[in-house]
Amino acid sequence: MKILVAVKRLIDYNVKIRVKPDNTGVETANVKMSMNPFDEIAVEEAVSLKEAGTVDEIIAVSLGPKASQETIRTALAMGCDRGIHVETDDELQPLAVAKLLKGIIEKESPDLVILGKQAIDDDSNQTGQMLSALLGWSQGTFASELELADGTANVTREVDGGLETIKINMPCVITTDLRLNVPRYASLPNIMKAKKKQIDVMSPGDLGVDTTPRLQTLKVTEPPKREAGAVLESVAELVDKLKNEAKVI
């Protein structure tokens, strides 16, 4: 079986982001970049399936500027076998990403595609569902457990009230939620080995995809700030304030 995972390079989740003074976006210059945390979970899931013996090859794909190759290398160091980089400096929105991934999937014919449920920069939570739709496949989103059987997958999903289990046909697109697994750290020998693994580079044009954004970002602003309130002396004072000042109880 062949698995394709997609990995996105974005601002590290520990960085406190800053909105640019001209309100055109968020400052990305000289900011620590990492792999999207949900994509790390996708890579981990693929690698553990391979270790369990059901998978022959894992391809890690990233779309974006040249530096995206660092993120592919991270995936290769975690255990993916080879990389594909679709290089572009243009803004890519989820529908364009889904179309580019579809182009690669048509060439590579994986049996399973695993993506993070959302990227923590634009928080869209769309690409997996869109890709599945474009391929006419089934989808198992927000997965916290994945069991593969003959031609089908049982996916336990994190839903608002708890957990839901569905059975879907393969090939399929899975998107990962936090509790699916705990991603490994790449070991130094594996990081060294990853440098020798192959990364093929192509352009959106090679895949025949028009990536023109459908949504125009007019401005990016900071949310209204909350001011710190009062530190109270006692719980009795707190209850009094909640009852008589804030009037919420």
Added chain:
Amino acid sequence: MSVLVLAEHNNQELKTATLNAVTAAAKLGDVCVLVAGKDCQGIAEAAAKISGVSKVLHADSDAYAHPLAENIAGLLVELSGDYTHLLAPATTSGKNIMPRVAALLDVAQISDISAIESEDTFVRPIYAGNALATVKSADVIKIITVRGTAFEAADAKGGSADIEAVNIEKDAGLSSFIGNELTQSERPELTSARIIISGGRGMQNGDNFKILEEVADKLGAAVGASRAAVDAGFVSNDYQVGQTGKVVAPDLYIAVGISGAIQHLAGMKDSKVIVAINKDAEAPIFQIADYGVVDDLFNAIPELSAELDKALS
């Protein structure tokens, strides 16, 4: 403008997130609600009573007994021709279905909108709510998920819309429902509760959440948790408030033993009144709290419980 809102329900009960989506839809145009389910006439009737709804489409079929994305998306695509906007609540179900609809129609989806500027321009939080993007869509039909906490709930009563049966059965044959494990609780749901009391790593273990539950029951509150508490295994993931959990905005949010990591603040900072109880006076949660109490939670919570008895009697 004509807007179709996908109702969220479990065939027995209309979920309140639908009411918030209706409010957003009413800002855009004439509101029609789609109730797709199985044996869900009661839901269609409830939807028809929502104030501001002019028509209810009722699709009843085995294919819609559970909201499988492949089937519901097919139905929405089939119905989309009559509408300028398709809306769903930004719940796990709405997020699962709507991008699929958008891709099938070859248009963008606009996720989790928190404000409407015009028929084609919307505000949505990015970077876990640490920035707000204003985006304009050039697509002929706008596919949108709505952040419930950003729009008041429409009145569930007062409407008298017509119900129209829709006989479109879209079974993609790709997926089936096996089962679910839903948290059983007498307390209100996190996303619709007026008061929430949440525990963090400071709770030390799952058993200690009992003291929060005791306070919650006195206040009619829901119980939540930070990701740290979920990761530590104190409570299950559906308690999680934060960037990767539920986004809430109750009238009163009481954070107990929660330090206030960015990821938690992203899920609750729009609450009207925030209370922080933490023994560490330097914890970042105090920077956004309206009222803070610096004390060991194992002293403060039993005391809070006793004080509430006095105040509420």
